[in-house]
Amino acid sequence: MRPFWLALLPLLAACNSTPSAVQEGTEARVTDKSAADTSQLPAPDTTRAAAASTQSDTLVSVQQTHAFSQPDYKPDVFRLVLRGPSVLEGAATFTITTAAGEVIFRETLSAAELEAPMVYEMKTATVTPAEREAFVRRRMNEFFRASSFSSPAVVASAPYPAGPDAPDRAAWDDLRKRTKSIRFTYLVGKEDRRSIAWSPLQKQVIHL
Template identity: 35%
Template structure:
């Protein structure tokens, strides 16, 4: 059987085009596999601790991370994750929110950037001190105050469960009392105060 030269050229061209397409696909796949992941912000400081919060028998993981180029322009990320791996609380704020009234005593009248940085690092190290953890988030004798209390349902639930609480302060007058709400399966701010 004779194959015309036209058919032979067509077959050769088809095979060549198919190989080129397959080579391009392989190159594209290889490039995608090698492409660098999105850059993560650099972690400058991290403080962690385990404390009872959502459960009296299994402690939760508390984490505070300072990310960014430096402490004065960085971001602080606060998270609470249960022993079962559920995120109960997540908060994010500028690192400079850790400069509070205590900074004036610490640094004096004309603080330097180095002093500001050192104070932010100091506040981070002290963020999870035992005084920040309340044995009982809301005691039976605590009165609900509409001026400072944010969530009456969570307040009442915390009063009934008797679970521990966590208090933290950012800025100069932004204190937050957190409780765990079993019905919502997360931490709730029940009180926000100066």
């Protein structure tokens, strides 16, 4: 008759192999689950990064509210925003936005156009980049000064400015009758002085 302990050897061998098999199976399932979770992750959101980079190049921003398109209602927002790699290499966007949020005027001015009038203030033959930058910033800060607005936009006795850049005659004559209309005047470059007004007849901003 075989000893009792010899009969137990097969059973002991089976018991010793079971934990190893279960452990390997568990590790395999965990690895598979991790791979599945990774594949279900959403794509990276680049929207916020793009928005941040769009605003990061804003160098100078000037804003002023003033009656313009609707003198008897709410004032419009006049805004000048300079963007670019530097103050002397940027471009400024001039916009007029109504109280309802509608942009009724947009124009782009280069930093060079803002800087150009500095030639009339120079006391030496040359100026430093820091002085040039300071002048551009001052020009922007004074862009919407009170003296740049006047009313009426066109006085009743003003003659029609004939020429290739003359405004629409009907819109001009209509503004001559509107005593509450408002004109905004600004300088581009050294001597290009421009005036604009809201034309109720054409429902848009026109150059005067």
